[in-house]
Amino acid sequence: xxxxxxxxxxxxxxxxxxxxxxxxxxxxxxxxxxxxxxxxxxxxxxxxxxxxxxxxxxxxxxxxxxxxxxxxxxxxxxxxxxxxxxxxxxxxxxxxxxxxxxxxxxxxxxxxxxxxxxxxxxxxxxxxxxxxxxxxxxxxxxxxxxxxxxxxxxxxxxxxxxxxxxxxxxxxxxx
Numbered sequence: 001x002x003x004x005x006x007x008x009x010x011x012x013x014x015x016x017x018x019x020x021x022x023x024x025x026x027x028x029x030x031x032x033x034x035x036x037x038x039x040x041x042x043x044x045x046x047x048x049x050x051x052x053x054x055x056x057x058x059x060x061x062x063x064x065x066x067x068x069x070x071x072x073x074x075x076x077x078x079x080x081x082x083x084x085x086x087x088x089x090x091x092x093x094x095x096x097x098x099x100x101x102x103x104x105x106x107x108x109x110x111x112x113x114x115x116x117x118x119x120x121x122x123x124x125x126x127x128x129x130x131x132x133x134x135x136x137x138x139x140x141x142x143x144x145x146x147x148x149x150x151x152x153x154x155x156x157x158x159x160x161x162x163x164x165x166x167x168x169x170x171x172x173x174x175x
Contacts (some may be wrong), residue, residue, distance in 0.1 A: 004097030
């Protein structure tokens with residue numbers, strides 16, 4: 001199992017303390033190869049006090065902290081036994097990783113943009129769709145929409161060319 005984001009439940013108000021404690025434990029127990037990032041999801045909020053605008057940070061999910069890690073018995077043990085952690089979010093004893101889309105949405109909300117993807121294809125070139133509902137379809141690149149990180153591909157469906165919009169990571173160049 002590769003690295004995934006997991007949600008841990010903490011005592012309310014202890015999110016930053018849990019983050020600091022966990023980061024110290026990761027370092028002291030040499031777990032940098034298994035536990036990568038610890039985030040308290042926050043967003044900027046404008047607060048008006050005494051007629052003055054003030055920018056403050058607000059916890060998006062009070063009582064929860066995100067951890068990017070490889071789930072193994074020892075990494076689970078380190079996180080689970082960090083002071084202030086009440087457990088992983090999941091069913092029963094099995095932590096459930098967040099979906100890639102959920103993580104992207106949270107990071108976007110926090111203002112941590114995902115790195116821009118690059119695509120090495122040109123208009124008119126043949127590509128294969130490698131994920132999503134059009135997986136395994138082959139088509140021709142019609143348009144590259146750099147700012148949206150999307151590509152428009154004409155795929156043959158039901159005997160006719162149909163344009164579909166895909167993300168850069170959903171296609172691979174055919175040789």
